[in-house]
Amino acid sequence: MIQVNGQAPISPTTSPRSPLDIALDVYEETLITLEQESLRPTFEQKVAVLAARDGVEKKKQMDQNPTSISYARLLSLDERLKAQAKILSEDDELAQWKDSLNAAPNMWWWHLKYPLVMSSTKVAKRYQESISLLEAALPYPTQEQVLEVLLARDAIETSRDNQPLPEHIAKIVIDLDERLRSLADVINRDGKLEYWKKSLSKITPNTWWWELSDIEPIPTQAVERYEKALFALESPPKPSSEELLEVLLARDAVEKAWTKQQQPPRHLTAKIIELDKRLKAQSQAFANDDIVDEWKNNLKPPEMNWWWSFTRSIPLPNEAIARYEKTIQVIDNSKPPSSEQLLDTLLARDGVEEAVEGAYRDKPVPEKLARQIIALDNKLKQYRLDLNKDNQIRQWKDSLKRQNRWWWELKPAIVGSEEEPGTRKDWLFNTLAVVCLGVGAAFTAYSSQVFFQKVEGQEVQQADLSQNMAAVLQVIGLGAGGAAALTSGGRKTLEKLFTNLQLPPSKQAPTALAIAAGMTAITGTLAASLPLWGKVYISQGEAHLQNTNWLKAQDSFLQAKKFISGDEDKAEVEIGLGMSYEHLGDLAKAKDYYKQAAYLDNIEGMTRYARLSLVDFFLKNPPNSRVQPSVTDENLRQAHLFNQRAWIRITKWLDKNQQTPEKIDRNLLNLTQLARTNGSIISAVQDLIVSPKDNKALQDEEYRQKYWTESVAGLFKSNLDELKNLKVADNDALNVRAICFTYITGEQLRYTENITNVPPELFSLVHGYMEQDPNAPNCYDDKALSIYDFSLIEALAKMYKKPKYRNVLADNYQQQITNAETTNSNQNPQGFNPQSGYENQNSQDSQLTAPSINP
Incomplete structure (x- = not known):
């Protein structure tokens, strides 16, 4: 049953047939009749099939939503019609009738030829097979094999129909043509090529394969x-x-x-x-x-x-000059002259040129005749403006293919031309215009260099649409302003503008200066505003991050790199690129961008780099691995160092900016929670995996779970309480992240790690809210958590269980700490000066282990 436009369901068998299907029925009936009478079909039966196909085409254009079944049926019927091409093309009466109808080219059924033109793929295959057979028969191939190769090459050109071959076919044909040229001596061995060429009228210059016997004559x-x-x-x-x-x-x-x-x-x-x-x-x-x-x-x-x-017949010079003089008199007597009269004058001047060239090819033109032509030419030059009205002379020149003849290149008179010499004032204006345009060109060059520079992260030089448009408009504007007004290049642009404005020569120099000065002001303003472009691209990138358009965000941040110069802006760009790559799952690039931001002394870059270093640590050292990670692991060391540095900066910031519900610094709050979370995870890794102070954390499951609950669940509670005390909205991104981090950790324990006794201290935080409140966030949305947040959650959940390695001695702890301190002192990152090693992470006084809600 099918329901259409909200109406009651109807059965497909009772649905009305479309006009296209009815036309297809008529088309099929006429085809069947023609096929049954294929030996001696009547003229009426042939016309009926073509008329029925016309009807199908009309109904197809009327039917805006044809079914796929109808299309498939039409294609099938058309193939059957093409099979009747020989019958339809051999009827002379039908051919005359078709010619009288003058059918459109797209109505192919009226233009069927026999045999049908083969596809480029088929003719290429035929060409390849014929050359292969010829090569196989070497050194004495038959004449039939040679002729088949040439005719197969003809078929290639016929199938093209003045269109380029598909790329893959063109490559095959080029290779086959090289093979054909190498067989030139074989093809012309018996002297039959010239005979075939004349018999088949192969005299066009593009059929080079028929010219293989055309040896250069002496x-x-x-x-x-x-x-x-x-x-x-x-x-x-x-x-x-x-x-x-x-x-x-x-x-x-x-x-x-x-x-x-x-x-x-x-x-x-x-x-x-x-x-x-x-x-x-x-x-x-x-x-x-x-x-x-x-x-x-x-x-x-x-x-x-x-x-x-x-x-072509060439008139005598006197006759041509007489016609030229007559047309000049006509336009002199017409005020203003019409387009037809002006065109007749130019054509008459063409006739004079041809007549003089024909009569005096190797001799000088008689003086009397030359003076007469010069006088008429001077009169013609007076009609420059009339000839250029509405750009008509250009249109005539393009239509008639007139080139390199000065009368077809006449332009309006401008200052400095032979008809309008310039004054001192005009020359001064033009000089100032050139200076302005030179300055504007320098601004344009600087802007274009910035637009099209290659930045780190881009494989090729790349400018977006706005930059391309700005660059193009500057160039066009400078050209329209009349670059180098006194040179031939600058005149061409000025002439076009002055012709459209109908500007007299006395006003042209001031106008050129005004335009040039305006263009210089525009290009200078654009060059000065380039730093603001960087701010705009950063804002665009942040908006794309909010909308989870990661690739667009990358492009905006990469474009911003061209325009920014301050460390703060550079750090924002690096963090934005790191966040986009983090959500796209490229850990290495995300870490690299965060690290670049950290090297710019950016707190957020430090915390995010520390967080991804922890992710990298867990990916290489899963908590359920049988091998215990080293206390000197580079990723863990980097996470500790960068996060400790960030926390020192955050605590100083907190001392100066007390957080209250009435005065919240969201950036500071975000950094506080990031650094606190990193610090607690680092402490848990140290005490539960890398360097436990005794084997109790590895052997006593109850002790391990109690520590995990106090450390991890306590972290989640601290973050949530802080947000609650500061009255952060439930739908705020910071609150959503804290809720989802807590909720997904509990779900991971329950369903992935199969922990039946999930700590109530964790379960009671958000699970009731998430499972009962309809406004609870969707924690699996990419806005809430990145894929590497899920990696951290997975590792935290696995840390709840006892590890698979157990032979760890308590006295190894101090030795590992000593090794860690030695490594830290040798590999401290540039610009960082952490105050202590990992033991501070585990001490009661460490700010990273359990930072307070309001430090």
Whole structure:
């Protein structure tokens, strides 16, 4: 039964069929009819199938939520339709009817060809198999094997459909092409390649595999071919298109052979000049043949090959100049001239250039003609602003592919141009603008260097979106301001701006200075504000930590490293990175970042590094191990030293800032509880695992459990009482952490360690609240405890039981203490000066063993 939009359940068998399913039924019926009549289907049956497929496409576009069953059915029916491609493509009447419909390209069923185009994977496999067969038949492969390789390579290009091949297919094809090139002598051994190439019309320049027999001609052979082709062209009657093309290709071969020679034969120079004169005499025959012009468009010969320019008719200079003069008169009489009139003038100027080049290629232009052209050009330059209106000249140039002709590059007149020379005041403004832009560029370079610097923790240089946008906008702004206003590079930017503003030349220099000064002020302000960026990234990182977005927090803290310089900010960043890696389970990196913060004399960094050192100690020395840990264990030593240093700083802080419900320093309260917890755990480790004063803690389970209860449960009670006395809210993160640490420890004893007699001193603290109050926190949420908090809890629970090692003598205790003191004195961390060794941890006077709630 299916319930839809809150309505009563309905049976699937009674649900109404969608329009798409109905269209699929019609499509399937017409397909079945066509398949049954596959030998001699009628024209109507073929059209019915295609029309039914049209109907399916329309319904599919209307159905916004089609079922997967409908899609699967459509794909199956389409495969059956493709199987009928031969029947549908061989009907001439149907082909004419399809052409009249002008179906869209995406309606593939109207464009079915036979045979169907193979996929790139299949054609690559065919290509690979054909080359393998050819190589296996060496040294005497058959002509069929050679031809199959070439046709298989053709299929690769056909399957591409002007699109790049998939990367994995492209790598295969590149390797196979190298193998094919190595077989060039085998492929052309019998001389059949040229015959096949002509028969199959393989003359396109990109099919290099059909040119494996095209050995570079020597100049003498190329000139002989050129002369032979010219003779055929000059012979009556009218030359054919093939003869014209052969002449051009023969001239290409001469050029190619000539450029390949380091020292071309001199005796052929006069011969080539004579043949070129005969070729120029036939220029009209090329200009009147449209097919040759189509070949030129397909082959795309280099512009330097002048013989291909015969394919367009060139007017006489006088006729071209007369047309140019007429168009100039038209725009003179029009105020303002239209876009069509301006475009006609530019095209007329193109005609003048082509006519002059054709008529005076090797001779100077007559003086009278040159003066006439210069006068008309000066008139054309007066219409710079009209030509650049709405950027229309740029659009015309791009559409018509006009390059390197000054009239298509005309820009509005600016200060310092030939039409508008600058005054002293203008030059002063421009100089000041350049100075401002130079200063702004220096600010931009400094900001960009900060944005794109690589910081510790990043594998590559990396800037986020805001930094990229700031850098890009600065660069764009400097460019828009007219960098180096008096240079050609700066003019291009200024011209675009002044054209859009329709700014007269007299106002351009002050405007450039104002823009440059504004950009300098903006870039300078941005450079001065970079330290604030660091504060913002630190705030972002802390917010991500609160929302448990650990990876985003890492990115924010790493970005902050670029901008901060003070030790306090650096310590905040290191602690933030350590917390993110701690929650992600990377103990080594988390410890390293906390240690960096501790070296910056940060109390929180010290306590957190001490805490993770304890975690590392327990991971390497589980309490249920059969090997007793050493009193000189490095992790335990580091935990003691750093936590003792932190506690000394905390007690001094507490003396100056008395904690009251009305005045709570949350940071100080958090550090107090962290250091107290670390100190109690260190003491318990010493007295229950590492260096008990006698074997009673290892052999007497009742004594051990009593000590554990007084130490660990007493710690939890102290933390909770302190929070309660200071009236910290139940949902506060500090309270949640203290509650969850206590509760999870009890649960670990009950269910993991199977302790039936959980100490009531522990059980009575929070278990009633956690199991009865609906507002109790979720202690398994990542916000409450990290995975390494759970590691500490697991170790504390295991310490409740007797260890598996028992042969410990009380007189070993003093020797271990002596060794510890020696190690401490030799390995004291830089900048730290702890006052004592581990014995202070266990003494009655130690501040770490049982720090008071209000020290």
